Amino acid sequence: MALRVRDAVRGVWREAAKFGAIGALAFVVDNGGYNLLVFGLPGGAEGGVMRADPVPASVVATSAAALFSWAGNRYWTYRHRHRENMTQELTLFLFVNAVGVAITAGTVFASRHLLGLESMASDNAARVFGWVLATLFRFVTYRRYVFVAP
Template structure:
């Protein structure tokens, strides 16, 4: 005799716990990537004040490209092997390309917020730029990236609880329709 199947509520609870765990891990990886990006950029461009000049002091845009690239690769690694480890596929190249694409879209969201603040609202102070790009833009971009990573990048091996919850919900709907 097969073991009893979990109830719909138990399966939904399992799916909820999976989502909460993924959000927490995603936030942790993102926070470390943010610190890595910011620290590396400042070291590359500004160096250690009073001790050594940054190797990219004359190239702040290139410094930002390098620091963001390192942080993005760290983020992909952390999300692939920790946050979404139950969802990753064997196609690492595909995942990486999608990950980089969705990171570029997330960057575009932050740039759009900055452009709106500067060119539509006319706010051009350092505080306004940081609120628009690193506050609002970062928050909206992060929400987008979490959804995109979960939906398109790390989607191959869905957690068993989620598959069961979807099946149970579909069966519940069809039973109600009859």
């Protein structure tokens, strides 16, 4: 019994480490994309192409990161657990990530519109907070509903 528990804990830690690696790369895609869209290239005076639309920019950046995350999690983290019906799996994944997008965009909305903060630092702090909440939500739901053992 103790060996089964230990093996299960090891399995979850390995899974969490892979999930974390994919998440870290998706974080770079998400935040790098957001900062490029809203603030432009470093040193650029004009800002990004979506400088006046930070909430939609958050949705675009997080959506791109979600697609990257699906591929990484499906083919690496949960390669032994993914569904044979890819359409059903992708639909569930996209639903879970739509909730994650709403969580991340919601923190930017709250920072900008409820707290009145408009700096790069406050946007990024709000996004990191949203990212943490969304990541916890995703890990639990991926394991339980999206990538299930065959």
